[in-house]
Amino acid sequence: MNFQFESLADFMTMKGHGPFVWSAYSISIIAFAYLVLAPMKAYRDMVKHQLKKKSREENASD
Amino acid sequence: MNWQWFHRLGSPRWFYEKTTGWLPWIAIVTGSLLVVGMIWGLAFAPIDYRQGNSYRIIFLHMPVAVLAMVGYYAMAIAGAVGLIWRMKMAFIVMVSAAPVGAVMTFLALVTGSIWGKPTWGTWWIWDARLTSVLVLFFLYMGVIALQQAYQNRDTADKACAILSLVGMVNIPIIYKSVDWWSTLHQPATIKIVGQSSIDPSMKYPLLIMIAGLYLFFTLAVILYTRVEVLRRESRTQWVNDLLTQSVNKRD
Numbered sequence: 152m153n154f155q156f157e158s159l160a161d162f163m164t165m166k167g168h169g170p171f172v173w174s175a176y177s178i179s180i181i182a183f184a185y186l187v188l189a190p191m192k193a194y195r196d197m198v199k200h201q202l203k204k205k206s207r208e209e210n211a212s213d
Numbered sequence: 214m215n216w217q218w219f220h221r222l223g224s225p226r227w228f229y230e231k232t233t234g235w236l237p238w239i240a241i242v243t244g245s246l247l248v249v250g251m252i253w254g255l256a257f258a259p260i261d262y263r264q265g266n267s268y269r270i271i272f273l274h275m276p277v278a279v280l281a282m283v284g285y286y287a288m289a290i291a292g293a294v295g296l297i298w299r300m301k302m303a304f305i306v307m308v309s310a311a312p313v314g315a316v317m318t319f320l321a322l323v324t325g326s327i328w329g330k331p332t333w334g335t336w337w338i339w340d341a342r343l344t345s346v347l348v349l350f351f352l353y354m355g356v357i358a359l360q361q362a363y364q365n366r367d368t369a370d371k372a373c374a375i376l377s378l379v380g381m382v383n384i385p386i387i388y389k390s391v392d393w394w395s396t397l398h399q400p401a402t403i404k405i406v407g408q409s410s411i412d413p414s415m416k417y418p419l420l421i422m423i424a425g426l427y428l429f430f431t432l433a434v435i436l437y438t439r440v441e442v443l444r445r446e447s448r449t450q451w452v453n454d455l456l457t458q459s460v461n462k463r464d
Contacts (some may be wrong), residue, residue: 152257152414162256165266171331175270175324176251179277182316183247183429189312190436197443201456 246425253418276426278321284314292374309437315353341390342398352380
């Protein structure tokens with residue numbers, strides 16, 4: 152199994168197909184990252200909400 | 214037969230606590246498969262003698278397109294289980310599979326379009342395969358919109374389950390479209406039964422990407438499901454304790 156390109160520049164341009172291949176991969180990686188980060192952010196928001204609730208309760212009991 | 218596992222599976226709390234331990238392992242295996250598959254596909258798989266380097270998009274395009282359909286089945290079957298057995302957990306999985314499946318369908322359309330430009334000379338054509346996948350994307354969006362359209366969660370769940378089940382008719386149409394209508398889109402290159410028309414040097418990275426993206430799909434659905442569990446069980450003691458614990462860890 153060998154590296155299929157002559158140089159790094161050749162790898163980037165892919166004989167003219169570089170923009171197509173690289174944009175397809177970048178868009179996909181961004182979308183995959185979104186699918187992981189969106190639920191993680193939702194979880195963090197819930198924790199923040201809980202923090203507010205907790206401080207409200209503490210203030211109320213004072 | 215022991216049905217205990219089935220009842221446990223129906224408990225959102227059990228699901229949440231079980232998956233907490235699984236997540237890091239699934240994430241490590243998924244990440245490794247995707248990194249290896251992408252590098253192999255981009256740099257080490259041989260160039261295609263007819264399409265040139267643009268064919269390297271197949272390593273993403275084909276697995277995400279498969280998952281767009283598999284995800285729809287998963288969503289619809291979860292909806293059916295929810296309707297038949299009134300299982301809370303099934304509806305939660307159905308609701309969580311929708312955004313993940315929608316992103317997969319979106320990616321199948323976008324990567325296909327980018328691949329189409331250098332290969333067919335056009336970004337888009339109203340070919341049977343492309344049109345039926347676009348319909349799939351609208352079905353996913355329909356389920357997501359329907360879920361948010363109702364005030365009452367039970368009504369929303371039932372409506373989404375029914376829409377998912379009705380939309381299932383589209384999946385065999387997508388699958389067979391390249392055989393029924395002779396179109397620009399090429400027929401399947403990997404066959405479970407019979408000879409694949411793809412060379413092993415390209416097949417192995419493709420299989421790695423398929424495995425990696427199946428796992429990634431599972432991982433994403435689990436992540437969405439966990440958040441939805443917390444959202445729906447937010448008034449219970451265990452969720453309250455769990456979030457309070459997280460708050461204390463931050464302090």
